[in-house]
Amino acid sequence: MDGAGIQLRIGSADDWDAITDLMGQVFHETWAPTARDVEGSIFEPERSLVADDGGLVVGHAAAYTRDLTVPGAVVPAAHITLVGVAPAHRRRGLLTRMMHRQLHEIAAAGREAVAVLWASEGKIYPRFGYGLAAQQLRIDVRTREISLREPAPGRPPHTPAGDPAQGARLRLVRPAEAIADLAKVYEQLRPDRPGWSSRDDRWWRYVLADLESQRNGATPLSGVVHDTADGPTGYALWRTLSRWDRGGPDGEVRVREVVATDPATYAALWRFLLTIDLTRSATAGLLALDEPLLHLVDEPRRLGSRISDALWVRLIDVPRALAARRYARDVDVVIEVTDVLLPANAGRWRLTAGPGGATCTPTDDPADLSCTVLELGAAYLGGPSLAALGSAGRVRELTPGALAVASTAFGWHRLPHATEMF
Structure with a gap:
């Protein structure tokens, strides 16, 4: 049939x-x-x-x-x-x-110029030109076996001259009633974090909808806001699952989201989550591969870290997509692209780019690199490097040295991070 x-x-x-x-x-x-x-x-x-x-x-x-x-x-x-x-x-x-x-x-x-998705099975969407552009870190922590290091002395960069911890406090909230505070923090960080999606009021209500079917036996969603004299600087969303054994309480904290504008706030939120009374473990997914928590705890092995896939990216309009982002270093490279589904993307494109901007135009000049649209999607958010894809035989270097330069340019100072599934 x-x-x-x-x-x-x-x-x-x-x-x-x-x-x-x-x-x-x-x-x-x-x-x-x-x-x-x-x-x-x-x-x-x-x-x-x-x-x-x-x-x-x-x-x-x-x-x-x-x-x-x-x-x-x-x-x-x-x-x-x-x-x-x-x-x-x-x-x-x-x-x-x-x-x-x-x-x-x-x-x-x-x-x-870009499409993005979560894949139910990783082998399905590469057939349509989607490349794995971001991964997620999952942790399963025995909280009594770790502790958080004290922050380094001195004022963190990009913070006000005053002590960010001065007068700071944690405030419990009902998440759906605190959208204004949560959105203020989220929007402060969103422009600088590849992989984050916009959230208007409609999307905030969706993200915070607390369906019983999503709880898996745990409590309703809880929230905590980190307040300072200058306003909220972070928040966390979580649930707890009550458990007891012959030794006493053995509850679990299920962390949904932690967003913080500075290191002191980030540490305060995680310290709170990892020391909730009557709990002995914590789980979290949708964390970044460069999550600062990895460097805050005294025994990273006890985080029980594992990695899985997150966002898959498909470039719909190659020249427009490549010109829209910024690059970690100056680069002038000709990329020969294959795209059997959207032929307008196929051909040779000269990418002239750097931290200040980019242009991407068609050219007849010889190619320095060759790949399919999938590899460009995988590298687009600054996660998997073009060099790694080259080592896997997915990107061909036609001009010696071009791959190293382009790979560095496509990287970014933060790895891509997806805060939610959609």
């Missing part, structure tokens, strides 16, 4: 129940009415692509309209989500049709 008789069409608000039924089937979940309402609050029907088999929704792919921080800039990025095909309609080419059409529609619209 094939999918020739199945229509691809733009979705509508009336499709929402059928779409969530499909997602429940695909991801083996039950969507309660409250979950449908919360997810529906950010649903964009006009960016929804439905596979319709005689009135049945048998496939779906959607995009959210948000901005994404990239090295040195913030750019519009299509946030791809809610992708799946009904179990009885697999192996008919529906996913390929939907992903191809979605890419072409994003390119034709011209607003977004």
Whole structure:
């Protein structure tokens, strides 16, 4: 059987129940009415692509309209989500049709030069030009076996002349009632952290929606804000899970998000989270690979660190995407790009760039490097280096020395970090 008789069409608000039924089937979940309402609050029907088999929704792919921080800039990025095909309609080419059409529609619209997603399986999306651009750190800590080092003496850089800890205090909040404080801190940091997505009020309500189905036996979401005389400088979101054994309390802290504008605030928030009464462990995901906590604890092995994939990036418009970000050093390089799905990206591009800006224009000059659009997506946020991709045989160096220069230029002073799944 094939999918020739199945229509691809733009979705509508009336499709929402059928779409969530499909997602429940695909991801083996039950969507309660409250979950449908919360997810529906950010649903964009006009960016929804439905596979319709005689009135049945048998496939779906959607995009959210948000901005994404990239090295040195913030750019519009299509946030791809809610992708799946009904179990009885697999192996008919529906996913390929939907992903191809979605890419072409994003390119034709011209607003977004970049698309980004989380992958349910890592082997699926490279077929469509998505490269693994950011990883996440997960920790599982026995909190009584570590302690936090005291901060180095002296005033941290980029802080006011006064002591940032002077008069500081931690304030417990109900997260959904503290959006103004949380957003103030988040927006202060967002322009400088590749991988962070924009959050308007609608998205803040979505991120903080405290669905019981997400708690897995733990408490409702809690929040704490770090206040100073100059206003909030950080916050943390977490849950706790009560456990007891024959030795007494053995509770767990499940950390959702920690955001801090300075080292003193960061240390204060983690010290609070790792010493909550009646708990003996803490878990956290969605941490950065360069998380400062790794350098704050006296025994990093006890963090139980492990790494998994996070954001996958697809360049929709190669020259516009490469010109939009900034680069760690000056570079003038010709890159030959292959892109079988979006042929406008294919060819040779001269990237002339540096910390102050970039241009990317077509050229007939000989190429210094050669790769597919996937490798450029992987390196775009400053995470995986072009040199590492070259060592894996994914980027070809055609001019001696060009790979080292370009790899350094594509890097950034902070590794990419995704704060949320979408």
